[in-house]
Amino acid sequence: MLTDTFKLNQSAITLLSLLALLGIWQLAAGLVHSQTLPYPLQVAQVFWQATQSGELPYHLGVTLLRLLVSFSIAMVLGCAIGVTLGNNKTVDAFFDHWLVIFLNIPALVTIILCYVWFGLAESAAILAVVINKLPNVIVTIREGTRALDKDLLEMAECYRFDRKKTLVHVIWPQLHPFVMAATRSGLALIWKIILVVELLGRSNGMGYQLHLFFQLFDVASLLAYTFAFVAVIQLIEWLLLRPLDRKALRWRR
Amino acid sequence: MNDITISIQDKTYRSKHAEDRQHQVIADLQLGVGRNEFVCLLGPSGCGKTTLLNMIAGLDSHYQGKIQIGSLATTARIGYVFQNPRLLPWYTVRQNIEVVFEQTPPAALIDSLLADMQLSDVQQVYPERLSLGMQRRVAIIRAFAINPDILLMDEPFVSLDAPSARQVRNLLYSLWQQRPHTVLFVSHDLREAIALADRLIFLSPPPMRIISDIPVHIPRELRNDEAQIEAFREHLLNQHPAINGLL
Known part of the structure; x- marks a missing residue:
């Protein structure tokens, strides 16, 4: 009963907060009264047209595909390297310096270099995103591997768990929160980088479109695309990440 | 015939940071445990009892010496009740x-x-x-x-209140009687050890060695009798005054 009212209150607050934001926007647009700040309704119309013409879904789809490919490569490689470094102090001491350097190279530099060295190709674009994301995954998973509970690993060894069994039953449940953290921060990072990659060297995708709107000073389209973008991120969070969290953490007190 | 034959010449922990900081845990320890024997290891904390159990369980192989389990060392099943439940x-x-x-x-x-x-x-x-x-x-x-084949137990009743400890101890004991197997049991509690074990092994502070090896001859059906346990304990402490300082 109590929790029900609380939930109701929460959704009321969410609704109110979003409406307030919309209200401020409407008010500001009225005050400025210029093409550079369109009304919410105008943006909604542009959004609807772009969706119906298939233009927005196409470019959004292209960007999502790039995101999926580069994210998967970065996560798989990052987990493998992160676990290796977390388990082996010598290898870690050697590669730690590389990691620090790669962590501090600005994203833009990697993108430009990839295009210069490998041409304005799809593979160069993916590679640029992967190189930007990889060090973050490695560092997070390395922390997770270092934090593995030695007591439980000893228990597994004593009860003759083989490698696969140890990985599935003992290691993976402990790494899971770190993988989730790497996933969340990774998605946020890749979203931002991938647009720059597209802006600089691709002829489709969200980044390319935003660049086009900038040249045309088409703010309504720009905002319409932005909202599509934000909505997709929220959908991924709600439909994919949260349920995964809940499933994995139900044993916690 | 022994089920576990332990012969360790040297077990030393080396600090990774300073070469000179070495800590010898075990020096020249010889111990044989018979099949289906219930043996209690008693000694001051930090004397290396847990280290010894880990070595028997195969979790620690950095030592000089030999631990042989049964005739087929590789296939022996080991149950290990750690100090924390894990x-x-x-x-x-x-x-x-x-x-x-x-x-x-x-x-x-x-x-x-x-x-x-x-x-x-x-x-x-x-x-x-x-x-x-x-x-x-x-x-x-x-x-x-x-x-x-072998059950290792590292103070499994520590931090339990007395009634729960007694209850779990009795349960353990009846389980062991239904299905006998070799048990190595580390304890701090002399009464508990007397109530359970066939043999008490008293260990010294590090470097660990055996101070005395005492069989418990109280018949199994009398092990629940507090007076019997207490009498045995009194007798033991009178005969071996050195033990008192260890526990």
Whole structure:
């Protein structure tokens, strides 16, 4: 009963907060009264047209595909390297310096270099995103591997768990929160980088479109695309990440 | 015939930071444990009892010497009840027991062990929601369920209140009588050790060696008799005054 009212209150607050934001926007647009700040309704119309013409879904789809490919490569490689470094102090001491350097190279530099060295190709674009994301995954998973509970690993060894069994039953449940953290921060990072990659060297995708709107000073389209973008991120969070969290953490007190 | 033959010349912990800081835990330890014998190891804390159990379990192989288990050292099943329960927190009580089996877990056996330890009601509960005493009982079931050739127990009753400790001790004892196997039991508590063991091994502070090796001749059916235990203890302490300083 109590929790029900609380939930109701929460959704009321969410609704109110979003409406307030919309209200401020409407008010500001009225005050400025210029093409550079369109009304919410105008943006909604542009959004609807772009969706119906298939233009927005196409470019959004292209960007999502790039995101999926580069994210998967970065996560798989990052987990493998992160676990290796977390388990082996010598290898870690050697590669730690590389990691620090790669962590501090600005994203833009990697993108430009990839295009210069490998041409304005799809593979160069993916590679640029992967190189930007990889060090973050490695560092997070390395922390997770270092934090593995030695007591439980000893228990597994004593009860003759083989490698696969140890990985599935003992290691993976402990790494899971770190993988989730790497996933969340990774998605946020890749979203931002991938647009720059597209802006600089691709002829489709969200980044390319935003660049086009900038040249045309088409703010309504720009905002319409932005909202599509934000909505997709929220959908991924709600439909994919949260349920995964809940499933994995139900044993916690 | 010995089930476990231990012959360790040297076990030294080396500090990684300073070469000169070495800590010899065991020097020249010889111990044989017979088949289905219940042996209690007693000694001051920090004397290396846990280290010795880890070496027997095969978790620590950095030592000079030899530990032979049975005739086929590689196939001996070892049940180990650690000092802390070491349950997998993401699995329920029952899953924690089932996970240690290579083949299909024996449902009937697990049911009866859970019932014996009075854990049937909580078998679907996650360990972190249970008291430490209950978690310890789960760890004991896990070690028993695989029907081990050798059971290692590292102070499994420590930090339990006296009634729970007594209850779990009696349960352990009846389980052991139903299915005898070799037990090495580390304890601080002389009364507990006398109540359970065939043999008491008293160990010195490091470097660890055996100070005395005393058989307990109280008949099994009298082990629940407090007076018997107390009398044995008095006698023991009078005969071996050195023991008093150890515990």
